[in-house]
Amino acid sequence: MTKSYLDHTAATPLLPEVREAMMPYLGDIFGNPQSLHDWGDGAREALEAAREQVAGLIGARADEVVFTGSGTESNNLAVKGLALAQQGKGKHVVVSAIEHFSVLHSARTLAKWGFEVSEVPVDRHGMVDPDDVRRILRDDTVLVSVMHANGEVGTIQPVKEIAAITGDRKIPFHTDAVATAGTLPVDVIALGVDALSLAANQFYGPKGVGALWVRKGVRIIPLLDGGIQEGGRRAGTENVPAIAGMGKAAELARQHMAERINRLVPLRDRLLKELAARIGHVVVTGHPGNRLPGHASVCVEFIEGEAMLMLLNGKGIAVSSGSACTSRALKASHVLIAMGLPHEIAQGSVLFTLGIENTDRDIDYLLEAMPPIVDRLRQMSPLYDKFMKASRGGN
Amino acid sequence: MPVYSDKVMEHFTNPRNVGEIEDADGIGEEGNPVCGDMMTFYIKVKDDRLEDVKFKTFGCGAAIAVSSMVSEMAKGKTLEEALKITPQLVADQLEGLPKNKFHCSNLGAQALHKAIQDYLSKHKKGGNDHGK
Numbered sequence: 001m002t003k004s005y006l007d008h009t010a011a012t013p014l015l016p017e018v019r020e021a022m023m024p025y026l027g028d029i030f031g032n033p034q035s036l037h038d039w040g041d042g043a044r045e046a047l048e049a050a051r052e053q054v055a056g057l058i059g060a061r062a063d064e065v066v067f068t069g070s071g072t073e074s075n076n077l078a079v080k081g082l083a084l085a086q087q088g089k090g091k092h093v094v095v096s097a098i099e100h101f102s103v104l105h106s107a108r109t110l111a112k113w114g115f116e117v118s119e120v121p122v123d124r125h126g127m128v129d130p131d132d133v134r135r136i137l138r139d140d141t142v143l144v145s146v147m148h149a150n151g152e153v154g155t156i157q158p159v160k161e162i163a164a165i166t167g168d169r170k171i172p173f174h175t176d177a178v179a180t181a182g183t184l185p186v187d188v189i190a191l192g193v194d195a196l197s198l199a200a201n202q203f204y205g206p207k208g209v210g211a212l213w214v215r216k217g218v219r220i221i222p223l224l225d226g227g228i229q230e231g232g233r234r235a236g237t238e239n240v241p242a243i244a245g246m247g248k249a250a251e252l253a254r255q256h257m258a259e260r261i262n263r264l265v266p267l268r269d270r271l272l273k274e275l276a277a278r279i280g281h282v283v284v285t286g287h288p289g290n291r292l293p294g295h296a297s298v299c300v301e302f303i304e305g306e307a308m309l310m311l312l313n314g315k316g317i318a319v320s321s322g323s324a325c326t327s328r329a330l331k332a333s334h335v336l337i338a339m340g341l342p343h344e345i346a347q348g349s350v351l352f353t354l355g356i357e358n359t360d361r362d363i364d365y366l367l368e369a370m371p372p373i374v375d376r377l378r379q380m381s382p383l384y385d386k387f388m389k390a391s392r393g394g395n
Numbered sequence: 396m397p398v399y400s401d402k403v404m405e406h407f408t409n410p411r412n413v414g415e416i417e418d419a420d421g422i423g424e425e426g427n428p429v430c431g432d433m434m435t436f437y438i439k440v441k442d443d444r445l446e447d448v449k450f451k452t453f454g455c456g457a458a459i460a461v462s463s464m465v466s467e468m469a470k471g472k473t474l475e476e477a478l479k480i481t482p483q484l485v486a487d488q489l490e491g492l493p494k495n496k497f498h499c500s501n502l503g504a505q506a507l508h509k510a511i512q513d514y515l516s517k518h519k520k521g522g523n524d525h526g527k
């Protein structure tokens with residue numbers, strides 16, 4: 001069976017070069033980077049080399065990069081750590097309505113700790129308006145966190161414009177760049193942010209490793225108490241093999257970024273255009289132009305995402321969905337709802353996220369496999385029935 | 396993939412009795428308050444028995460499997476017997492449902508019962524010959 005993996009937001013395959021770069025640290029070079037002997041030196045050198053590589057990917061200084069265990073941890077550290085460090089000045093925190101749960105739920109925790117949290121809305125394309133951020137800021141605002149791009153709908157946010165606003169008011173600004181770092185050019189200086197999260201498994205690196213960049217001079221309270229690893233900002237023995245892998249993946253991402261983007265964009269555009277033409281009644285979610293290169297997210301009307309996902313899986317195609325039925329909590333994606341999509345449309349959410357190993361053949365195969373699946377589910381759907389009867393009656 | 400039993404997967408991939416009965420004797424529509432999904436059951440009644448049962452479902456894999464199973468369980472049963480089909484029985488027949496999907500089985504049983512009630516309420520007006 002042809003297999004097409006179109007779920008790169010969930011996980012990317014590990015590049016062979018990355019695996020190679022990790023192997024020594026799963027073998028002979030097993031030392032603790034904090035040890036003062038030769039074994040420690042080997043591990044420490046790997047750690048610092050990776051730090052340079054990750055810093056290079058985002059235009060930062062190496063000593064500003066903190067390795068963490070995931071993008072989620074980076075976001076937790078940023079949101080809680082920055083807010084706690086500033087709480088003498090105020091207790092108001094601003095996040096967008098479409099942040100990843102690791103930001104939204106961190107903000108919720110801050111609210112339990114006595115902070116006040118405001119959510120900035122988005123428009124129907126999932127875009128934050130910088131003016132809305134400006135309006136929501138208060139004298140006691142101590143943190144703003146707006147993501148660089150949304151992983152569910154692909155919309156790229158006006159982070160630079162928001163940073164200009166927060167910068168004027170000297171309010172620390174964190175951006176969750178998990179969806180963009182390693183995929184699109186990200187330069188912390190040009191963006192003007194104060195902290196930025198990234199994760200290796202979004203750019204063909206290993207799972208279980210992320211990083212938080214924090215601008216020098218910006219205070220942050222660590223979440224983990226323990227040793228002095230990562231400049232005291234993240235205690236715990238470093239995951240050296242994963243970090244080495246992240247470093248290599250960052251280096252490759254930087255080298256091949258333009259060529260990857262140039263490959264992904266036409267594939268994505270073809271998928272969106274031809275899929276809509278073949279199955280009809282498809283709502284493209286997210287911004288039509290300003291979106292992640294390999295990101296095609298849609299809602300297929302009258303049917304439900306989990307059913308589509310399972311039938312596509314039966315054909316060897318991996319996708320994901322933001323429908324209520326696919327979530328454990330049976331809640332529709334907060335992102336789609338924040339964009340104002342009605343619940344029954346959000347139910348038809350399907351997310352195709354392409355990666356560097358995909359080719360036109362994957363798109364061909366999807367375009368061949370998907371229409372009969374959609375058709376079959378629509379034949380089963382009372383909503384489609386009603387729609388067809390209404391449109392027949394209307395003519 | 397949600398952890399579905401083989402039986403659920405089998406009914407989901409080959410649902411029985413999908414469709415609509417043009418001159419149905421009873422129709423039952425039920426919305427799922429939890430996730431917003433929908434099921435419609437159509438029944439044909441003869442001599443107090445469900446001669447035919449068909450359904451349309453807008454919902455997840457579990458909801459589709461549930462409707463298929465309910466239709467299969469109900470077909471050929473007397474109205475009284477069919478009214479005794481409970482969500483738990485449906486789930487059992489499907490060799491279990493994931494905990495957070497149990498509500499989908501309520502939907503199936505309720506939509507069927509509504510279709511039967513629809514039939515009964517129409518039928519009462521004509522003459523009460525079914526209620527023995």
Ligand code: FES
Binds near residue numbers: 325
């Ligand atoms: S119909 Fe939505 S979870 Fe089953």
